[in-house]
Amino acid sequence: MTQTYHQFRLDLATALTGFLDPEEAQAECSRWFEEGLGLSRSWMSAHGADLVPVEVRRKVGDWLRRRRTGEPWAYILGWSLFRGRRFKVTPDTLIPRPETELLVEAALEVGRRLKVEHCVDVGTGSGIIAVSLALETDWQLAASELSPGALAVARKNAEQLGAAIQFHEGSLLNPVPDPVGLVVANLPYVDPADQPTLQRELAFEPSSALFAPDRGLALSTALLVQARARKSPACLLEIGADQGGELCRSALGSGWRKAMVHQDFAGHDRVLVALA
């Protein structure tokens, strides 16, 4: 069957509407063309009447089969953008979330104000936080990660983006030598009890990157204690929408002088800042 690019795009948008809401389907359709096929809007304006080669139709058919099962587009594509940089992602890593930019912005602000020289990203995953901070400051960056698969992806991203980072495999700050400096982390913070109600796409991400015991609080609480004991000047954590109050109390209880919460654009608790 022959088909023009113009018709092919319309058919793809219709197929995506079969399992995504219409706005999401349009946005994904554009991403599939631009990110997946490398065909820009201006290329489409000039070549919309060209015929689509069979291998392109096969490739998109394969993406559609995978996407219909709930597999996220970033895993199908193999990369995702964060702060304008392209990061490799695999099923071993969490897909970068836009909210994490707020954590990076807060870390830049606090780190510059405190004139830190060292910084560690705990639970680095694909390395988005460590790489962004390494490339946007002159701090010495370290990163820790429990999952060897994720750590391999983070190393590759750092190498490809030219970021100098000391990577350490292990739990929280345990494998990181002194001085740790500013501690930044987007650790798992989802309550395991919420699992049945979550979006089906999340089932494709590693559960060890999403869930933490004690209603999602266990790792954040443990890191606040460790970072304080390791003389960090500040600890910044990405947190769950309703975890601010409890984690501020934990921070003060573990010896931090001050603790405050920044909210995201939706008005949810998102970043905890604990200061020594």
Ligand SMILES: C[S@@+](CC[C@H](N)C(=O)[O-])C[C@H]1O[C@@H](n2cnc3c(N)ncnc32)[C@H](O)[C@@H]1O
């Ligand atoms: C929510 S993901 C965040 C990944 C990345 N920092 C980001 O923002 O996209 C949490 C990461 O923490 C790692 N992790 C879980 N428990 C850990 C622990 N005890 N010590 C270090 N890393 C851990 C997971 O493997 C996962 O890569």
